[in-house]
Amino acid sequence: MLEVKGLRKVYQAGGREVEALRDLTFTVDRGELVCLVGPSGCGKTTLLRCVAGLLDPSGGEVEVDGKAVDGPPPGMAVVFQEYGRSLFPWMTVKANVELPLKQKKVPKPRRAELVEQSLDAVGLTGNADAYPWQLSGGMQQRVAIARAVAYEPRTLLMDEPFAAVDAQTRADLEDLVRSLWKRLDVTILFVTHDIDESVYLGQRVVMLSSSPTVVQDELTIDLPAERDQLTTRADPRFAELRTKVYQQIQLAKKGA
Amino acid sequence: MSFMRKIGYAVGLPLILFGLWFVLSSGSESFYAPPLGTILTAFGDTWTWPAIRADVLPSLLRLAAGYLLAAVVGVTLGVAIGLDRRLRATVEPVLEFFRAVPPPVLVPVIMLFAGIGDAMKVIVIVFGCVWPILLNTVEGVRAVDSVQLETARAYGVTGPARITRVILPSASPQIAAGLRQALSIAIILMVISEMFAASNGLGFTIVQFQRSFAIPEMWSGIILLGLLGFGLSLLFRLAERRALRWYEGLRAAQRTR
Numbered sequence: 411m412l413e414v415k416g417l418r419k420v421y422q423a424g425g426r427e428v429e430a431l432r433d434l435t436f437t438v439d440r441g442e443l444v445c446l447v448g449p450s451g452c453g454k455t456t457l458l459r460c461v462a463g464l465l466d467p468s469g470g471e472v473e474v475d476g477k478a479v480d481g482p483p484p485g486m487a488v489v490f491q492e493y494g495r496s497l498f499p500w501m502t503v504k505a506n507v508e509l510p511l512k513q514k515k516v517p518k519p520r521r522a523e524l525v526e527q528s529l530d531a532v533g534l535t536g537n538a539d540a541y542p543w544q545l546s547g548g549m550q551q552r553v554a555i556a557r558a559v560a561y562e563p564r565t566l567l568m569d570e571p572f573a574a575v576d577a578q579t580r581a582d583l584e585d586l587v588r589s590l591w592k593r594l595d596v597t598i599l600f601v602t603h604d605i606d607e608s609v610y611l612g613q614r615v616v617m618l619s620s621s622p623t624v625v626q627d628e629l630t631i632d633l634p635a636e637r638d639q640l641t642t643r644a645d646p647r648f649a650e651l652r653t654k655v656y657q658q659i660q661l662a663k664k665g666a
Numbered sequence: 667m668s669f670m671r672k673i674g675y676a677v678g679l680p681l682i683l684f685g686l687w688f689v690l691s692s693g694s695e696s697f698y699a700p701p702l703g704t705i706l707t708a709f710g711d712t713w714t715w716p717a718i719r720a721d722v723l724p725s726l727l728r729l730a731a732g733y734l735l736a737a738v739v740g741v742t743l744g745v746a747i748g749l750d751r752r753l754r755a756t757v758e759p760v761l762e763f764f765r766a767v768p769p770p771v772l773v774p775v776i777m778l779f780a781g782i783g784d785a786m787k788v789i790v791i792v793f794g795c796v797w798p799i800l801l802n803t804v805e806g807v808r809a810v811d812s813v814q815l816e817t818a819r820a821y822g823v824t825g826p827a828r829i830t831r832v833i834l835p836s837a838s839p840q841i842a843a844g845l846r847q848a849l850s851i852a853i854i855l856m857v858i859s860e861m862f863a864a865s866n867g868l869g870f871t872i873v874q875f876q877r878s879f880a881i882p883e884m885w886s887g888i889i890l891l892g893l894l895g896f897g898l899s900l901l902f903r904l905a906e907r908r909a910l911r912w913y914e915g916l917r918a919a920q921r922t923r
Contacts, residue, residue, distance in 0.1 A: 464816050488820040495813035500835040500912045509831060510821035541912055543919040561821065 412438040412461070412565060412597060416470035419456050430456045432622035434470070443591050443598045445608035447655060448618030448626075449663050454601045455491075457623070458569045461599065462488050474565060483565075487558035491570040493551040497542040503529070504538040507557045514561075528560035531593075532586060548579035552586070559590060568600045572607070581639050584611055588637060605659060609633075609652045610642060617655060619662040627658045700882050705889070708882035713890060722890070725867040728784055729856045732791025736848060740796045741841060744803025745829060748837075754804065761801065769794030769855055773862050782863035790859040795848035802844025806837025839913045842906050849902055853895050868894075 419431040430453040438444045448454055459465035461472050463482040472479040474486060487510075490496040497506050504525055511521045529538055532552040542550050551571055558566055568587070572580040584607060591598050602608050608615045609631055617626040631651055633642060642648055688702040713722075747754050773790055780786040810833055818824070818832045834841075860869030868891060875884035907914075 459816075462820055464819060482820045482822065484822065486820070488817070490813055490817060492813050495811045496817045498814065498817075498832065498835070499916045500838070509823060509827075513822045513824075513827055541915060543912075543916045557821070 411440045411473075411475055412599060413473040414457075414461065414470070415473070417457065417460060417467050417472065418469035419453070419460060419465070420468040429622040431460070431467075433624050434618075436616050436625055436628065438597055438599055441595055441597055442613055443588075443600065443611065444614045444616060445612035446599065446601045446616050446618060447603065447605055447608040447659065448623065449620050449659055450603055451621060452618045452662070453621050453623045454603070454618065455569055457618075458488075458567055458599070458601050462486065462567055485564040487561040487563035487566050489551075489554050489558050489566070489568045489571045491573050493547065493554045493571075493574070494542075496554055497550060497557075499541065499543050502539050502541055503534065503545075503553050503556075506542065506553060507560050510557065510561050524560040524562070525556075528556040531559055531590060532556045546579075548575045548583065551575060551583060555583075555586065555590070559594065563596060565597045565599070568598065570602055571600075573603070580607075585639065587611060592635075605652055605655050606643070609648060609655060610637060610639075615651075615655055617658045617662065626662045629654055629658075697879075698881055700885070705882045705885040708880075709886035709889060712883045712886050721866050721868055721871045722894075724784075725856055725860065725869070726894075728787045728859075728867070729791065729852055731784075732788045732856070733795065733849065733852045735788065736792045736796040736852070737799055737845060739792065740799030740844065740848070741803050741834075744800045744841075745807055745833065745837075747800075748804040748807025749833070758804075761797070765797040765801065769851070770858050773859055777863060787856070787859040787864070787867075791852050791855045794855040795851040798847040798851070799841070799844040802840045802847075803837060806840030807833055809840070810836045839910055842910060846899075846902060846906070849898060850895070853891075853898065857891065 414434055414436050417431055417434040418429075421428045421430055434457060436444075446454060446457070456465065460467045461474075461479065463472075463479045463486075466480075474483045477483065498509070501509065507525045507528060508521055511524060516524065525538070529535060532555050534549065534552050534556060537545065537549070537553075542553055545553065551574075554571070572583050575583065587598070587600070588611060590596075600608070600611055602611075612631050615629045615631060617628070618624070619626045629651065633645065633647060633651070684702070691699060691701045692703060694701050747757060769790065772793055773786075776786055776789050776793065780789050814832060814836060818828050823831060856867075857869035857872075860867035861873050864870040868887060872884055872887040872891070875881075875887060
C-alpha cells in the first residue's frame with residue numbers, strides 16, 4: 411500500500427524558487443499496478459524520487475505500508491530509466507543482481523537461488539557472467555529488472571524504464587512486467603510518458619498536470635486481466651481508454 | 667597485431683639505439699664516455715648478487731614502502747575529501763600549494779626532522795608522490811555517476827559497502843592514472859633521497875662511483891636504474907590492465923555504439 415498525501419516539492423535554483431510538484435494525492439493499493447502518466451517536464455521523476463525516499467519533499471507525505479518515508483524504504487526496489495548508468499559496469503550481471511542481496515544479509519545459498527531465478531524470469535539465463543556493457547540496451551534493462559525482482563520487493567517503482575529502448579524490445583518488456591506482476595504479488599508504480607503504454611500496462615492510470623503538478627484525473631482500466639500486444643491493443647475499449655487519457659493530457663498541457 | 671609482432675615493435679627501437687651506442691662509442695678515448703662494451707663488462711662485474719642485495723634491494727624496499735604508504739594515504743584522504751564538499755573547499759587550495767612544491771627541495775628539510783635513515787627516504791617518497799594519487803582520487807570520487815549513487819542508496823548499499831563496492835571501483839580508472847604518475851615520481855625521489863645522505867642504495871652507489879671516477883660503473887648504475895624503472899612500469903601496466911579490464915571493455919562498447 412502506497413499513499414501520497416499533499417506532496418509538494420520546491421527547488422531552489424539560483425535564488426529563484428521553482429515549484430515542481432504543487433499538491434499530489436493518490437494511493438496505490440497493495441498488489442495494484444498503477445501507471446502515472448503526464449506531459450513531459452511535469453515532474454514525474456521528481457515524484458518518483460520522493461516516493462523512493464531519494465529526495466526529501468518540501469511538504470506533504472509519502473507512506474509505504476503505513477510508514478512515513480524518510481529514506482529508501484526496505485522492501486522497495488527501483489528500476490531507473492538510465493539502465494546504462496544504473497548498472498555497475500565493473501560487476502558481472504550476476505554480481506549486479508547479487509549486491510543488494512548481500513547488503514540485505516541474505517544467506518549465500520538463497521542468494522544464488524534468487525539470482526538464478528530472477529535471471530531466468532527475465533529471460534537472461536546463461537548471461538550471468540557477462541558484463542552489462544556486453545549486452546544490448548534491452549538486455550541491460552532486463553538485468554535491472556532482474557535485480558529488482560531478486561530483491562523480493564513488496565513495492566516496485568519503475569521510472570520510464572523503457573523510454574530508451576526500441577519499440578519491439580519495449581513491447582516484450584511490457585509483457586515481462588505484466589507477467590512478473592501477476593506472479594510475484596507486488597505493488598507496482600510505473601511512471602511513463604507513453605499514453606498507450608500506461609493503458610496497456612495499468613489497472614489504473616493516474617494522469618498528472620503540467621508543472622507545477624497536481625493530479626489531473628484518474629482512470630480505471632477495465633480491460634481484461636489477460637492482455638497481449640495484438641488483441642488488447644486492437645480492442646475498441648483500449649482505443650476509448652487511450653483517447654480519454656490523451657484528452658486529459660492535452661488539457662493538462664493547455665493548463666486547464 | 668600478433669604477440670610476436672608486438673614484442674618486435676616494442677624492443678626494435680631500443681635495440682637499434684643500443685646498437686648505435688655500441689658502434690659509435692666503440693673507439694671512444696674519452697674518459698667520461700667509455701665504450702658501451704666497457705660499460706657492459708662493468709655492469710656484469712658490478713651488479714653481482716651481493717651488490718644487488720646490498721644496494722638494489724634496500725632501494726626497492728624503501729621505494730615499495732613509500733609508494734604503498736602514499737597509495738593508502740592518498741586514496742583514503744582522497745575519498746574523504748571527494749565525498750565532503752565543505753572539506754574539499756577548505757583543503758583544496760592548500761593541496762594545490764603543496765603539490766606545486768618540487769619534492770626534491772624537501773629532502774634537506776625532512777632530513778632535519780627525520781634524520782638520514784630509512785624513515786627520511788620513505789617520508790620523502792610519500793611526500794612527493796602522494797599528490798597525484800590524492801588529487802586524482804578526489805576527482806574520481808567526485809565524478810561518480812549520480813544514478814549509480816542513487817541506485818546504491820535505493821537498494822540499501824550504504825556505509826562501507828557504498829565506498830568499497832561503488833565509489834572506489836567507479837573512481838578506479840582515475841586512481842590508476844594517479845598511481846601511474848606517482849610511480850615515476852617515487853623512483854626519482856628514491857634516487858634523489860639516496861644521493862643526499864645514505865650509506866647504501868642505488869642513488870648512493872652511483873654518486874660514489876662518480877666521486878671515485880669509476881665511470882663505467884657509474885654508467886652501469888644508470889642503465890640499471892633505467893631498466894628498473896622500465897620493469898616497474900611494465901608491471902604496473904600489467905596490473906592495471908587486469909584490474910581495469912571492465913573499463914577498457916566499457917569504453918570499447920561505448921565507441922562502437
